[in-house]
Amino acid sequence: MPRTLVEIFGNPLIALGVGIAAVMTVLSLNVLFCIWFERKVSAWIQRRLGPMEVGPHGTMQTVADMIKLLGKQLMTPKGIDKPLYHLAPLVVFAPVVAATSLLPFSQSVALSNLDIGLVLIFMFSGFAVVGIFMAGWGSNNKYALLGAMRSVAQNISYEVPLILSALSVVLMVSAYNGGVMEVDGQKIGLNGLNLSHITLVQHSSIWFIIFQPIAALIFFTATLAETNRAPFDLPEAESELIAGFHTEYSGMRFGLFFFGEFSNMFIGAMVATVLFLGGWDGPFLPGPVWFFLKVYFLIFVMMWVRWTYPRLRFDQLMTFCWGILTPLAIVNLLVTALVLKVVSG
Amino acid sequence: MSTQHHPPICLEKAHDDETYYLNMGPQHPSMHGVLRLLLKMRGELILDCDPIIGYAHRAHEKMAENRPWIQFFPNTSRIDYLSGMIYNLGYCEAVERMASIEVPERAQVIRVIVSELNRIQSHLLWFGTFLLDIGGITPFLYCFDDRERILAILDRVTGSRLTYSYGRFGGVSRDIDDVFIEQTRGFIKRMGEQAPMYRKLVHDNIIFLKRCDGVGVITKEIADAYGVTGPNLRAIGVEYDVRKAEPYSGYEKYDFEIPTRTTGDCLARFEVRVAEMEQSCRIIEQALDRLPDGPIKPAKLIKKLKPPAGEYYFAVESARGHFGMYFVSDGGDVPSRIKLRTPSFSALSAMPDVLEGTMVADTIAILGSIDIVLPEIDR
Numbered sequence: 122m123p124r125t126l127v128e129i130f131g132n133p134l135i136a137l138g139v140g141i142a143a144v145m146t147v148l149s150l151n152v153l154f155c156i157w158f159e160r161k162v163s164a165w166i167q168r169r170l171g172p173m174e175v176g177p178h179g180t181m182q183t184v185a186d187m188i189k190l191l192g193k194q195l196m197t198p199k200g201i202d203k204p205l206y207h208l209a210p211l212v213v214f215a216p217v218v219a220a221t222s223l224l225p226f227s228q229s230v231a232l233s234n235l236d237i238g239l240v241l242i243f244m245f246s247g248f249a250v251v252g253i254f255m256a257g258w259g260s261n262n263k264y265a266l267l268g269a270m271r272s273v274a275q276n277i278s279y280e281v282p283l284i285l286s287a288l289s290v291v292l293m294v295s296a297y298n299g300g301v302m303e304v305d306g307q308k309i310g311l312n313g314l315n316l317s318h319i320t321l322v323q324h325s326s327i328w329f330i331i332f333q334p335i336a337a338l339i340f341f342t343a344t345l346a347e348t349n350r351a352p353f354d355l356p357e358a359e360s361e362l363i364a365g366f367h368t369e370y371s372g373m374r375f376g377l378f379f380f381g382e383f384s385n386m387f388i389g390a391m392v393a394t395v396l397f398l399g400g401w402d403g404p405f406l407p408g409p410v411w412f413f414l415k416v417y418f419l420i421f422v423m424m425w426v427r428w429t430y431p432r433l434r435f436d437q438l439m440t441f442c443w444g445i446l447t448p449l450a451i452v453n454l455l456v457t458a459l460v461l462k463v464v465s466g
Numbered sequence: 467m468s469t470q471h472h473p474p475i476c477l478e479k480a481h482d483d484e485t486y487y488l489n490m491g492p493q494h495p496s497m498h499g500v501l502r503l504l505l506k507m508r509g510e511l512i513l514d515c516d517p518i519i520g521y522a523h524r525a526h527e528k529m530a531e532n533r534p535w536i537q538f539f540p541n542t543s544r545i546d547y548l549s550g551m552i553y554n555l556g557y558c559e560a561v562e563r564m565a566s567i568e569v570p571e572r573a574q575v576i577r578v579i580v581s582e583l584n585r586i587q588s589h590l591l592w593f594g595t596f597l598l599d600i601g602g603i604t605p606f607l608y609c610f611d612d613r614e615r616i617l618a619i620l621d622r623v624t625g626s627r628l629t630y631s632y633g634r635f636g637g638v639s640r641d642i643d644d645v646f647i648e649q650t651r652g653f654i655k656r657m658g659e660q661a662p663m664y665r666k667l668v669h670d671n672i673i674f675l676k677r678c679d680g681v682g683v684i685t686k687e688i689a690d691a692y693g694v695t696g697p698n699l700r701a702i703g704v705e706y707d708v709r710k711a712e713p714y715s716g717y718e719k720y721d722f723e724i725p726t727r728t729t730g731d732c733l734a735r736f737e738v739r740v741a742e743m744e745q746s747c748r749i750i751e752q753a754l755d756r757l758p759d760g761p762i763k764p765a766k767l768i769k770k771l772k773p774p775a776g777e778y779y780f781a782v783e784s785a786r787g788h789f790g791m792y793f794v795s796d797g798g799d800v801p802s803r804i805k806l807r808t809p810s811f812s813a814l815s816a817m818p819d820v821l822e823g824t825m826v827a828d829t830i831a832i833l834g835s836i837d838i839v840l841p842e843i844d845r
Contacts (some may be wrong), residue, residue, distance in 0.1 A: 167607040263488050267510065267826065351601060352673055358601065361830050363495060431673050432601025434827040435510055 125234045140232045144221045152383045155420065156183045162424040193372035198261060201369070205259030210370065210377035212252030217384040220245035224391050225317045225400060226409050238316040239291065242392055243284055246347060249385060250276040253356065253366050256378070260369035268365025271435055272356035275346055278442040279353075283343035285450035286336040289457040290319065290329050290396045296461045297322045320400030328399040335453045337397040339446055341419070344389035346442070349382065351427035355435055390419035484508050492521045496599045496830050499840025501814070505829070512829055515821040517814055523844040530804035535561055535771045536635065538801065543629040545806065546842040548591060549785040550629050551584035551620070556782035558633035559714050560791045563780060565635070565773040572760040573637035574716045579650065579753045580620065580632060581715070582746040586657070587616040588785035589739045589746075592837045596736070597668060599834035600677045600827075605668055612653075612660060619649045635771060637763025647754055654747045661744075669740075678733035682820055682832030685730060692816040696787020696809045697742060698836050700726045701734035708783035719756075720749050732835040739837070772799050786810050786837055806845060810838040 126136035157172065157180060164171025172179025197206070223238045223245075225231040235241065250273055257269020291313030302311050304321060311318050323329055330337045346353040357365030367378045394400060394415040401408030403415075433441065488505040491497035500521035506514040526545055530538045542557040543550030555577045562569060569577075594609035617627045623646050624632040624639070632638055668674055689699055699706055707724045709717040725741030727734035775797035781790040787809030794803040813836045821829050 163603075167604050168611065169607065263486065270509075354601070355827075358827070361496070361826050428604050429667075430602065430671065431597060431677060432827075433673055434677060435825060437676055 124231070126232055140222055141218070143232065144218050148218065148221060148380075148384050148387070151387045152380050153183045153187075155383045155387065156186070156379075158417075158420070159424050162421065163428045166425070166428045187376070190373055190376040195374060196369075196371045198369045200261040202259040202261070205255040206369075209252050209256035209259060210374045210381075212255055213249050213381040214252075214377045214384075216245040216248040217381050217388065220388050221384070221391075223316065224388075224395065225320055226412050231317065234315070234317050236312050236315050239287060239314045239319075239392075242316075242388070243280070243287075246385060246388060247276065247280055249381060252381075256370065257366040260366075262369050264362045264364075265366050265368045268356045268358075268362045268368070271362075272349065272366060274435075275349075275353065275355060275438060275442075278439060279343045279346040279446075282339050282442065282446035282450040283347060285447070285454050286333075286339040286343065287392075287396055289333055289336045289450075289454045292454070292457055292461055293329065293332060294319050294322045296465050297326070299465065316395050316400075319395055320402060323399040324402040328397060328402070330397040333397065333453070333457070335449065336457075337393070339450050339453070340393055340396065341422075343442075343446060344393060345423060345426065346438070348385045348389050348423075350386060350423050352430040352432050353438060354427075354432060355438060358432055386420060386423060387416065390416045390423070393419055485513060490829075496834065498595065498833070498838055501833075501838070501840055501843075503829070503833075505826075507826075510825045510827075512821055512824055512826065515818045515829070517817055519814070519840070519843050521844065522841045524841070526845045527804055527806060530801050532800070534799045535773070535801060538804065539633070540629070540631045543631060544841065545845060546784060546786065546789075546808070546810070546839050547628055548588040548839055549584050551624075551632060552581050552782060552784045553789065554630055554633045555581055555638075555715070556780070556784070556789060557791065558635055559782065560778065560780035560793065561635055561771070561773065564776075564778045564793060564795065565768075565771060567636045567768065568764070569636055569715075570761045570763070571716075571758050572641075573762045575753050575757050576638050576642055576762065577633070577715045578717065578720070579642070579750050579757075580623070580630075580638075582750045582753075583616050583620060583650065583653075585785045586743050586746050587613050587620075589743050590616070592739060592785075593664075596831075596834040596837075597674075599830045600674070602668070602671075602674070605664070608660075608664070608667070612657065615649075615653050615656070619646065619653060622646065622649070634763050635768055637761070639763075641762045647757070650750060650754060654750060657743070657747055664740075669736075675733065677827075677831055678736060678835070679731065680729070681732045681828050682824065682835060683730045684816060684820055684836075688816050688819050689730075693812040694787075694809075694816050695812060696783070696785075696837075697735055697738045698787065698813050700724060701738045702730040703728040706788075708781050708788055712781065714780075714782060717749075720752050722749050722752075732831055735835045735837075770799055772797060781807075784809060786813070786839065786842070808842045808845065810836075810840075811843045814838050814843055 126140050127133050130136045130139065160179075160182070161171045172182035175181040175185045220242050222232045223235065223242055225234070253272045254269045257265045257272070293313075294311055295313035297311055301308055302321065302325070311322065313319065349356050357367065362368070367375055370378060394412060398415045401412040403411035485506055485508050488507050489502065490505055491502040492500040497503070502518040502521065504516040504518060505512050526541050529541060539554065539557060542553040546553055590609045590613040594606035597605040620630065621627045623642050624630040684694060684698060684702060686702055686704070688694070689702055689704070695706065703726050705724050705726050710724055722745045725738050725745060727737055773795045775795055778793045778795070779790060781788055783789070788807070789809060790807030792805040792807065793801060796802040817833070817836070820832060824832065
C-alpha cells in the first residue's frame with residue numbers, strides 16, 4: 122500500500138502544506154505543458170509548425186502567454202451578478218486541486234489514500250459545472266447563458282454513463298480473489314472505491330481495459346464530454362456561442378477557467394489510467410513514469426480527436442448519451458455483475 | 467413554411483415570457499463578414515429570424531454613375547472579393563457585348579481558365595469555413611494550403627491575390643506563359659490527389675453527415691420565391707447554370723456537366739460544390755489543351771469608351787450563382803445607371819423561411835452552407 126503524506130510527515134498540517142504545494146506544482150506544470158502540447162499536436166495534424174519563437178520549439182510560449190494574461194485588464198461588464206461572476210472562476214478551479222490530491226501516482230507514495238477516493242473524484246469533477254453555470258448566469262450575456270445551459274445539461278447527462286462504466290470496474294475489484302489480497306505480507310480487504318486497491322488488483326492480474334473494453338470506451342467518451350472537449354465542446358462552441366460561458370471573462374479570470382479546463386482533462390485522463398490502464402503498473406520504468414506516460418498518451422488521444430472531428434449538435438449530443446452510451450453502460454454493468462456472480466459462485 | 471413577407475421581428479411588441487431575442491453579429495466569429503441576425507428564440511430553438519444587412523455598404527452602384535465605364539471596372543472585384551476574377555471578366559464581357567468589341571480567341575480561353583481557377587479558389591474557401599462553422603478546424607487549414615497555390619498562380623500572372631483587375635475591354639491585361647500552364651496543370655493534378663483525403667476526412671465522417679443530412683432544406687417554392695441560384699439551386703435539383711443556359715466566353719465549346727442533387731439540404735449543397743470543383747478542373751484542362759496562339763487584346767485599346775444608348779442585361783455564373791448586370795447607357799462615357807443582381811442577396815433573403823424552427827447550431831451550419839459574401843449583398 123502507498124504511504125500517505127500524513128504517515129510520512131506525522132503532522133497533518135505539514136502534510137497539508139506539502140500536499141497543496143505538490144498538487145499546485147503538478148497542475149501548473151501540467152497546464153504549461155498541455156497548452157504547448159495541444160498547440161503542437163494541432164500544428165502537426167494541420168501540417169504547421171505551431172509555436173516556434175519563444176524558447177526552443179516554442180516551449181516557453183505558454184509562459185509568455187501567462188505573463189500576458191496576468192498583465193491584461195480585467196474587464197467587468199455592466200449588469201452582472203457580482204458574487205456569482207467573481208466566484209465562478211474559483212469554483213471551477215478549486216475542485217480540480219482537491220480531486221488531484223486523491224490520485225495514486227506511484228506504488229510507494231500517495232497524497233492521500235481514502236476508501237471513497239473514486240466517489241470523491243466524481244463529486245469534485247461534477248462540482249465544476251456549478252462554477253460554469255455561475256459564470257454563465259452571472260455574466261449577463263445571452264451567449265454565456267446558452268453555453269452554461271448546455272454545459273449543465275451535458276455534464277449531468279454524461280455523468281451517468283461515466284459512473285456506470287466506472288462501477289463495472291469497482292465490482293471487479295471488490296470481487297477479485299474473494300475480496301482479499303495479500304500486500305506486503307499482510308492481508309487487506311479489497312475496496313473497489315479505493316483507487317490504490319484498483320491499481321493493485323490490475324498490478325497482480327491484468328489491466329481492466331482487457332476485461333472491460335466497452336466500459337473503457339464509454340468512460341473515455343464520457344470523459345471527453347465531461348471535460349467539454351471536442352467533439353463535445355458545445356458549452357464553448359466558438360462558431361456558435363463565441364466563447365460560451367466565459368465570453369465575458371478576460372485576463373487571469375479567463376486564465377483560471379482555462380487552467381480548470383486543462384486540469385479537468387488531466388484528471389479525466391488520470392482516472393481513466395487508474396481504472397483501465399493499470400495506474401503506475403508497468404515493467405522496467407518506475408511507477409510515476411509509467412503513470413504519466415499513460416496519462417499523456419490519453420491526453421494526446423483527446424487532442425487527436427479534437428483536431429479531427431467536427432462538433433455535434435446539442436440534441437444529437439443528448440441522444441448519444443441517453444440513447445446509446447447509458448443503455449450500453451447499464452447492460453455492461455449487468456453483464457459484469459452476472460459473470461462475477463457465476464465465476465465467484 | 468410560408469414564403470410571404472413578414473414584418474421585421476424587431477418591430478414586434480407582444481411576445482410571451484419564454485422567448486427572447488438574440489443579436490447574432492455583426493461581430494460574431496461565424497457571421498461571414500458583417501451580417502447581423504436578429505433571432506427570436508425559445509431556448510436553443512429559433513422561432514424567427516431577421517437578417518439585417520448594410521454594414522458593408524459602399525454604394526458601388528452609385529459610384530458607377532460618377533465615373534467612366536473603365537473606371538468602374540476595379541470596383542467589380544471588390545463586390546464579391548472571393549470571385550473577383552469572375553466579376554471582373556463578367557463586367558468586361560458585358561461592356562464588350564454592349565459596345566460590340568471583339569475579343570480574341572486566346573483571351574477568351576485565358577478568361578475561362580482564370581475564371582475557373584477563381585471558382586475553385588472560392589469553393590475551397592467555402593469548404594474550409596463551412597467545416598469551421600460546424601466545428602472542424604483541421605480541414606480549414608488543408609483547404610487554405612490548396613487555395614494558396616491558386617492564389618500564387620493568379621498572383622504571378624495578374625499581380626494580385628484577391629482583387630485582380632485582370633480584364634481589359636477586349637481581352638486581358640497580361641499574357642500567360644508556360645510556367646502558368648505548368649503550374650495550373652500541377653495544381654489540377656494535386657486536386658485529384660487531394661480528393662480522396664478530403665473524402666476520408668470530411669465526407670465519410672459520421673459527425674459531419676449527422677450535422678448536414680436533412681438540415682436546412684431549401685424547397686423549390688422558397689428558391690422560386692426568392693430567386694435562389696447557383697449551387698444552392700442546383701442542390702434542389704434544378705439544372706440551371708448560366709454557363710450552359712446563356713453561354714459566354716465560349717463556355718459552349720467545353721464539355722462539362724452541371725452537378726445536381728435533389729434534397730436541397732446542407733449535404734446536397736456540399737456535394738454540389740465539391741462536384742463543381744471537379745468540373746472546373748475538367749474545364750481548365752480542356753482550355754489548356756485548346757489554348758490558341760494569338761493576341762490577348764485588341765491592337766489598339768479603346769481609350770474613350772462610349773457605348774450606344776440603351777439598356778443591356780448580361781449575366782455570368784459566379785461561384786455563388788447568377789450574377790446579373792443591368793446597364794443603362796445614355797451614349798456618354800459615364801454609365802447612366804448600373805444595377806447589379808447578386809446571388810448571395812437572394813440566398814440570404816430566403817434564410818428566414820429556412821431557419822425557422824432550427825437550432826442555433828443548425829443556423830450556423832445553414833448560413834455557412836449557402837456561401838454568402840457580405841460585401842456582395844450590401845454592395
